[in-house]
Amino acid sequence: xxxxxxxRALVAGLGIAFVTGPLGCFVIWRRLSYFGDTLAHSALxxxxxxxxxxxxxxxxxxxxxxxxxxxxxQLQKKTNLPGDALLGLLAHSSLAVGLVVIGFLTFIRxxxxxxxxxxxxxxxxxxxxxxxxxxxxxxxxxxxxxxPLFASTxxxxxxxxxxxxxxxxxxxxxxxMAGIIAISIKMVGLLLITGMLIIPAAxxxxxxxxxxxxxxxxxxxxxxxxxLGLFTSLQFNTSSGPSIIAASLFLFILSLVKIKQSxxxxx
Amino acid sequence: xxxxxNILVKLKQAGLRIxxxxxxxxxxxxxxxxxxxxxxxxxxxxxxxxxxxxxxxxKKIDGEVEKYTNKVGYVPQKISIDWTLPLRVNDFMVxxxxxKDEAINEALSLTGVIHLKDKxxxxxxxxxxxRVLLARxxxxxxxxxxLDEPVQGVDFTGEIALYxxxxxxxxxxxxxxxLISHDLHTVMSATDHVVCLNGHVCCSGSPLDVAKNNEYKxxxxxxxxxxxxxxxxxxxxxxxxxxxxxxx
Numbered sequence: 327x328x329x330x331x332x333x334r335a336l337v338a339g340l341g342i343a344f345v346t347g348p349l350g351c352f353v354i355w356r357r358l359s360y361f362g363d364t365l366a367h368s369a370l371x372x373x374x375x376x377x378x379x380x381x382x383x384x385x386x387x388x389x390x391x392x393x394x395x396x397x398x399x400q401l402q403k404k405t406n407l408p409g410d411a412l413l414g415l416l417a418h419s420s421l422a423v424g425l426v427v428i429g430f431l432t433f434i435r436x437x438x439x440x441x442x443x444x445x446x447x448x449x450x451x452x453x454x455x456x457x458x459x460x461x462x463x464x465x466x467x468x469x470x471x472x473x474p475l476f477a478s479t480x481x482x483x484x485x486x487x488x489x490x491x492x493x494x495x496x497x498x499x500x501x502x503m504a505g506i507i508a509i510s511i512k513m514v515g516l517l518l519i520t521g522m523l524i525i526p527a528a529x530x531x532x533x534x535x536x537x538x539x540x541x542x543x544x545x546x547x548x549x550x551x552x553x554l555g556l557f558t559s560l561q562f563n564t565s566s567g568p569s570i571i572a573a574s575l576f577l578f579i580l581s582l583v584k585i586k587q588s589x590x591x592x593x
Numbered sequence: 594x595x596x597x598x599n600i601l602v603k604l605k606q607a608g609l610r611i612x613x614x615x616x617x618x619x620x621x622x623x624x625x626x627x628x629x630x631x632x633x634x635x636x637x638x639x640x641x642x643x644x645x646x647x648x649x650x651x652k653k654i655d656g657e658v659e660k661y662t663n664k665v666g667y668v669p670q671k672i673s674i675d676w677t678l679p680l681r682v683n684d685f686m687v688x689x690x691x692x693k694d695e696a697i698n699e700a701l702s703l704t705g706v707i708h709l710k711d712k713x714x715x716x717x718x719x720x721x722x723x724r725v726l727l728a729r730x731x732x733x734x735x736x737x738x739x740l741d742e743p744v745q746g747v748d749f750t751g752e753i754a755l756y757x758x759x760x761x762x763x764x765x766x767x768x769x770x771x772l773i774s775h776d777l778h779t780v781m782s783a784t785d786h787v788v789c790l791n792g793h794v795c796c797s798g799s800p801l802d803v804a805k806n807n808e809y810k811x812x813x814x815x816x817x818x819x820x821x822x823x824x825x826x827x828x829x830x831x832x833x834x835x836x837x838x839x840x841x
Binding site: 354355473476477479480481483484485486487488489490531534535536537538539540 | 645648649650663665666667669672673674675677678679680681683684685688689690691713739
């Protein structure tokens, strides 16, 4: 069954959506969307490294993205530049360095479009294995750090005062972000991964009243986006990443209609 | 370890300096089981900072803090919650500890806000939110309660009831309480130990001792020493930018 490229893409995409759902909620709650972008942009460097050293792409991206996250934390401590400037600096310079390095690698034919926007033809059985082993692992770790991470998202001082060690939770969460980018880059593409994190979660925010329900809706929205997006991609021969993101945008717009209705009901 | 098993937190000459300026300096105090320690002092005298030092929120401090418990309930003076989070009172109650439903209901009933359990946290009034904050802090039956102006914004009758509740909790749970309050009436009637702060410890002791103390009189005015509600503040010394203290 996994011989069919479309089935492979579907299995991979659904695996990704299970992970981006809960992580995306934290990205919105903690206002980390630009941080996600920075990690994703740096992933290009990871990809080129993987090609150069003939290494697994997911692992290489994971290492580079974690490294960029570490550099960011150091820069935040040692400079007086505002956070968004540092993020922009790292995002664009790592993207630029990645592209320059690709320019040097003339002996390899690169599918830049596929790298930036995802390519369902590129999903292999190995990729599926990485997604379905790495994904549950990310979710398990997230469940373990949920309490301190969520408490410090609500209020850092409360979490710290009541002995939850929020700094450790934050550091682990950063690594999880690098993890999801690493496993989803082939499918969604590095320019659109943040969209996969944010848009289903944003849709979920519109229709939920508690953190738990937001996570559930976010996962459901992601799964639906993947199914809708991949069928569109197959039908109209479009890139997989943009198709999935466009589908999630469609769901987001639907959720806005729901808000409008509930406002009408209140009046 | 401390010889005295009842000690929950001990500050030894603790202080905090940020950008070369002392926020508070040389504070020594200890909080014991079943005792209420109250911090009083004018605005900017370092009360909240001292509470946060005791809680271990600040990492780079002067002096020493010894904390013997991790079961802590904290009501901060200011709390900014991001309302992009869909958070109901019920979700907020289990923020730092998993509680049984009965424990949640009991705490919310004690502070008189059980009817708000399923409401969105962002929809509460200031006083209601304050009651929820207090309920959350006591619901986990902590060893140590740190209450930074816990009744701000609460109506007059509610204020008295909540202070009585705090006293009751201290007796029933046998927990230690660090209280910050501007209400000298309450302070003097319900407290075991008063620490009067003004960037440093002006004086400390039993409420009666402190009320008789000259530095306290200078800080709060003559009338306050007769346990009055009038809150009058006059300085007997100047604080320089470096945090030094000069007598007038």
